[in-house]
Amino acid sequence: MDAAASPEAPPAAPPRHEFTATPETPKLxxxxxxxxxxxxxxxxxxxxxxxxxxxxxxxxxxxxxxxxxxxxxxxxxxxxxxxxxxxxxxxxxxxxxxxxxxxxxxxxxxxxxxxxxxxxxxxxxxxxxxxxxxxxxxxxxxxxGEMVGAIAMTEPGTGSDLQSIRTKAEDKGDHYLINGSKIFITNGYLSDLVIVVAKTGSSGKGSADTSLILVEAGTPGFTKGKPLKKMGMRAQDTSELFFDDVKVPKENILGAPGMGFMMLMQQLAWERLLIAIQAQASAEATFDLARDYVKNRQAFGRPVAAFQTMRHRMAELQTELSVGRTFVDECVKAEVAGTLSPVAAAGAKMWVSEMCSRVADQCVQMHGGYGFMWEYPVARSFVDNRAHRIYGGTNDIMKELISRAL
Ligand SMILES: Cc1cc2nc3c(=O)[nH]c(=O)nc-3n(C[C@H](O)[C@H](O)[C@H](O)COP(=O)(O)OP(=O)(O)OC[C@H]3O[C@@H](n4cnc5c(N)ncnc54)[C@H](O)[C@@H]3O)c2cc1C
Structure with missing residues (x-):
């Protein structure tokens, strides 16, 4: 009997894809x-x-x-x-x-x-x-890599408004008892160690009541959902985490009780710059692919890249990418020098993630119908990069932060 036709035959493993380098676009x-x-x-x-x-x-x-x-x-x-x-x-x-x-x-x-x-x-x-x-x-x-790390802030009921989280870590003398749930947690499914943002106080002031607590996978009462089905970043493990009477020793707190919000705020500039760095790099790679494609694709007897509209579009995209590149590199320099401001990082995160979406959209267009096909990296880039505008604080929140400094 044909093994492929057998009901018992395991599904074929997805193929391995060899990486082919695309010529890099000359920088401005x-x-x-x-x-x-x-x-x-x-x-x-x-x-x-x-x-x-x-x-x-x-x-x-x-x-x-x-x-x-x-x-x-x-x-x-x-x-x-x-x-x-x-x-x-x-x-x-x-x-x-x-x-x-x-x-x-x-x-x-x-x-x-x-x-x-x-x-x-x-x-x-x-x-x-x-x-x-x-x-x-x-x-x-x-x-x-013996341990995989995750940080769990977002909950089903709140993301941007972090002070309203409901996950609680009750002080029980020699331990904390954690109850609550988290959603959209990167590395959640494979995580071995999770920094859980939880309320340890009840003063009513969200910032003063918030703490960061280390919870290891395998602790009784801590369970993980399956990786969530996302429209993009499909290979990234993003999961729900559940805490049901999870008992953790007092020494698992990071810093001191009530210091969680302050710690989160102090690290945010670099965390936001990370998103800009990633968005910039993938926008450049996506553009390299699209440029290469239109140089090789023929229409009306010539390469698509020869049409003036296409050449002008590429000129616009490469200029936008250069603006982003300069901004990001200056922020990285400032980070290394210890002078990166949260406002500059918020600006980089906001502008570069928006630019990345614009570039990816145009690169799909440059590929015609092939740009809509999942096997083409440009299609995956288009949806994957959409997330940069949402996580790490949405771009609406970035605008709030920037505007407060003006
Ligand atoms: C792929 C992915 C990975 C993620 N990884 C993690 C992770 O590892 N850990 C983690 O804790 N979280 C993670 N998140 C969650 C992410 O940080 C939140 O989704 C994000 O902060 C937004 O929160 P929310 O989804 O609750 O949206 P909401 O806060 O409900 O916002 C809904 C809409 O309202 C807008 N809005 C809210 N407040 C304001 C305001 N004051 N002014 C103007 N507009 C406002 C928002 O911009 C948005 O458009 C991840 C999300 C995704 C998609």
Whole structure:
């Protein structure tokens, strides 16, 4: 009997896709933020994303998350927690190296791995606010990929208005008892360690009552939903988390009770810049694909790129990309110098994520019907990049923050 026709035959595994590099579009201005040591590092990171990540996009989209061992491989290759000091297992590098990891992920348009959230948000909370014991216990495990990190703020009833969260961590003397649920949590399904934003006080002032508590997977009462079915970023694990009488020792608190909001605010500038860095890199990669496509696609006896409307569209897009690139690079420089303001980061997040959507939309158009086909990276880029305008604080909230400073 034909195995393929047998009802017992397992479904065929999605194919592996080889990465083909697209010629990079000449830049309007040279970049000046990197030195040779950064470019050396970039070569290894590039190889990792081309060989260990890109080929699996279809398989990972089908299951709704990346392979668990990708995390261990990334740790081994030196891609995780690069800015965490060496004594805690990181590379002790500056954030230009972190930026390279995000740029190279953007270059292959892989929205599956939640590396930046793990390395650039979760680990820094532990580094900056954790006790010595927390740092020594968790950071090396996050750096090797033995543990996957997540941060759980958003709840079914509230996202932008973080002070209204309802998840509670009741003080029971020697432990906290956590009850509540979280939604849209990146790395949630594969997470081993979650920073849970919960209310520990009842003063009625949301900011003073909020704390950050470390909860490990496997703690009784802590359960995970299946990865949510999203319109884009389908290989990224985004899940619901449930806390039902979860008992955690008092020493699992990060910093001190009631300090959660202050800690969240202090880290926001970098967290928002991360989104701009990723959006910028993927907008550039999407444009490279579209430019290459119209140079090779023929219509009316000539390459589509030869039509003036197409050439002018490309001129507009490349100029927009250059504006974004300059803004992002200046913000990265400021971050490395320790001077990045939350307002500049909010501006970068807002403008670059909007620009990225405009560019991706035009790049779909440049591909004609093929741009609407899922197997074309430009189609995936179009929907994947839509999320940048929503998470990390929606762009409406970014406008609120910027306008308050004016
Ligand atoms: C792919 C993905 C990954 C995510 N990962 C995480 C994660 O790892 N951890 C986590 O905690 N959360 C995560 N989120 C959640 C994300 O941060 C929230 O969805 C986002 O902050 C918006 O919250 P909300 O969905 O509750 O929308 P709401 O806050 O309900 O907003 C609904 C609409 O109202 C607007 N709005 C709200 N308040 C104002 C205001 N003051 N002024 C003007 N307009 C306003 C918003 O801009 C939006 O358009 C993720 C979301 C997605 C899509």
């Amino acid at each position: 201005l040279p970049r000046t933020i990197y030195g040779p040591e950064h470019e050396d590092y970039r070569r290894g990171v590039r190889r990792f994303f081309e060989t260990e990540v890109y080929p699996h996009w279809e398989a990972w989209e089908a299951q709704g998350h990346v392979a668990r061992d990708l995390w261990n491989k990334a740790g081994e290759a030196g891609l995780l927690c690069v800015a965490i000091p060496e004594e805690f297992g990181g590379l002790g590098a500056d954030r230009l190296f972190s930026t390279i990891v995000m740029e190279e992920q953007g270059r292959v348009l892989a929205s599956g791995p939640g590396f930046s959230l793990h390395s650039e948000i979760v680990a820094p909370y532990i580094l900056h606010y954790g006790s010595d014991a927390q740092k020594r216990h968790y950071l090396p495990k996050l750096a090797t």
